[in-house]
Amino acid sequence: MLKPIQIKEDLYYIGVNDRTKALFENLWPLPKGVSYNSYLIVDQKTALFDTVDICYSDIFLQKLETALDGKELNYLVINHMEPDHSGSLRLLKTKYPNIQIVGNKRTADMVSGFYGITDGVLVIEDGEQLSLGKHNLVFYLTPMVHWPETMMTYETTEKMIFSGDAFGTFGTLDGGITDKQLHPERYYDEMVRYYSNVVGKFGSPVQKALQKLGHLEINYICSTHGPIWTIPEQISKVISIYDKLSKYEGDEGVVIAYGSMYGNTEQMAETIALELAQQGIKEIILHNTSKRSHSYIIRDIFKYKGLIIGSPTYNNKLFPEVATLLAKIEERDMKNRYFSYFGSYTWAGAAIKRIAQFAESTNFEIIGTPVEMKQSMSLETYDACIALGKTMADRLIQDR
Numbered sequence: 001m002l003k004p005i006q007i008k009e010d011l012y013y014i015g016v017n018d019r020t021k022a023l024f025e026n027l028w029p030l031p032k033g034v035s036y037n038s039y040l041i042v043d044q045k046t047a048l049f050d051t052v053d054i055c056y057s058d059i060f061l062q063k064l065e066t067a068l069d070g071k072e073l074n075y076l077v078i079n080h081m082e083p084d085h086s087g088s089l090r091l092l093k094t095k096y097p098n099i100q101i102v103g104n105k106r107t108a109d110m111v112s113g114f115y116g117i118t119d120g121v122l123v124i125e126d127g128e129q130l131s132l133g134k135h136n137l138v139f140y141l142t143p144m145v146h147w148p149e150t151m152m153t154y155e156t157t158e159k160m161i162f163s164g165d166a167f168g169t170f171g172t173l174d175g176g177i178t179d180k181q182l183h184p185e186r187y188y189d190e191m192v193r194y195y196s197n198v199v200g201k202f203g204s205p206v207q208k209a210l211q212k213l214g215h216l217e218i219n220y221i222c223s224t225h226g227p228i229w230t231i232p233e234q235i236s237k238v239i240s241i242y243d244k245l246s247k248y249e250g251d252e253g254v255v256i257a258y259g260s261m262y263g264n265t266e267q268m269a270e271t272i273a274l275e276l277a278q279q280g281i282k283e284i285i286l287h288n289t290s291k292r293s294h295s296y297i298i299r300d301i302f303k304y305k306g307l308i309i310g311s312p313t314y315n316n317k318l319f320p321e322v323a324t325l326l327a328k329i330e331e332r333d334m335k336n337r338y339f340s341y342f343g344s345y346t347w348a349g350a351a352i353k354r355i356a357q358f359a360e361s362t363n364f365e366i367i368g369t370p371v372e373m374k375q376s377m378s379l380e381t382y383d384a385c386i387a388l389g390k391t392m393a394d395r396l397i398q399d400r
């Protein structure tokens with residue numbers, strides 16, 4: 001028998017930890033794992049909020065059964081249909097055939113399309129309410145805070161928000177479930193990585209959602225990944241992280257992401273970094289795009305205002321890992337960055353031209369003069385790298 005965790009009277013945590021999966025969405029590394037959170041309110045009516053990844057259905061269903069303690073399961077509220085949360089739906093419906101599945105019309109379409117379930121679906125509108133007895137639920141549609149059907153559910157008595165993926169983070173819950181039981185700092189970098197990797201493209205919908213929900217008093221943030229946030233300062237911090245990231249606001253600092261096969265292009269990166277430090281910039285992060293998972297590079301690009309990209313010419317194109325990274329930056333509609341670039345070649349340069357095309361497609365502010373190096377570092381190239389580093393530092397310092 002597996003037991004759920006009682007968070008407070010009427011509220012149970014019945015999520016699970018995944019320490020097995022290597023890549024979230026088969027893309028983003030999970031060195032600290034991830035949790036799939038599900039919650040149950042037990043009132044005159046019972047309501048479950050989201051399910052878990054299908055790999056953990058058995059554990060989840062056992063915990064649910066214990067939490068229900070013989071009561072009927074009345075509602076499943078689906079805030080998000082991505083399979084890491086809806087994966088247990090078919091099994092849940094088989095075990096509790098009379099359950100009412102609550103979602104908006106887009107949810108209903110996906111419930112039918114993914115799981116072939118069309119009966120017992122209660123379609124709600126934005127702002128609609130549902131009473132469980134003592135607890136009252138209000139549904140807020142927040143489209144594209146990841147997927148078009150995403151919504152959040154606000155419980156008005158205890159002021160709890162079931163936020164779906166919003167305010168989520170990578171990292172398993174190792175014993176502690178609420179922020180009071182753990183060191184929240186452990187999760188913040190992983191929250192930024194989660195946001196930038198998974199939600200990063202949707203800055204504007206996240207801003208709309210934050211404005212829509214801004215008037216709500218919130219005592220509990222119950223996300224589908226990571227800790228339950230209950231401490232007022234932590235709640236403010238979590239919301240401010242999402243606010244800042246969705247506005248694409250960066251801190252003072254520079255990410256230099258480069259490709260290099262034999263180290264020549266890397267020397268350009270090193271030279272620029274030395275000058276940035278010389279000028280008083282403390283946060284300088286060099287990422288070798290072949291060595292570091294792009295997941296972390298993207299996280300840092302979301303963190304810092306300065307971005308410098310470097311690449312050798314490779315078969316008349318960009319070095320492949322750099323090209324892939326640029327595509328990932330483009331996909332995320334990255335904004336508000338100070339951008340510089342550099343490149344190298346041996347017989348006919350193409351890297352610089354390709355990065356210039358990328359730069360044109362963004363709204364980044366181009367800083368300094370791009371540096372192109374033939375073969376290896378000459379005094380002229382060295383001076384040009386120093387000049388580029390200085391111009392970037394000056395631009396960042398202007399904002400202090």
Ligand SMILES: Cc1cc2nc3c(=O)[nH]c(=O)nc-3n(C[C@H](O)[C@H](O)[C@H](O)COP(=O)(O)O)c2cc1C
Binds near residue numbers: 265315316345350374
């Ligand atoms: C597989 C391969 C393909 C290359 N393709 C080109 C090319 O199309 N045009 C060019 O001018 N140089 C090309 N180069 C040369 C590199 O761009 C040049 O040597 C550069 O300085 C390498 O930088 P690195 O030392 O940082 O790896 C190629 C090198 C390799 C290994």
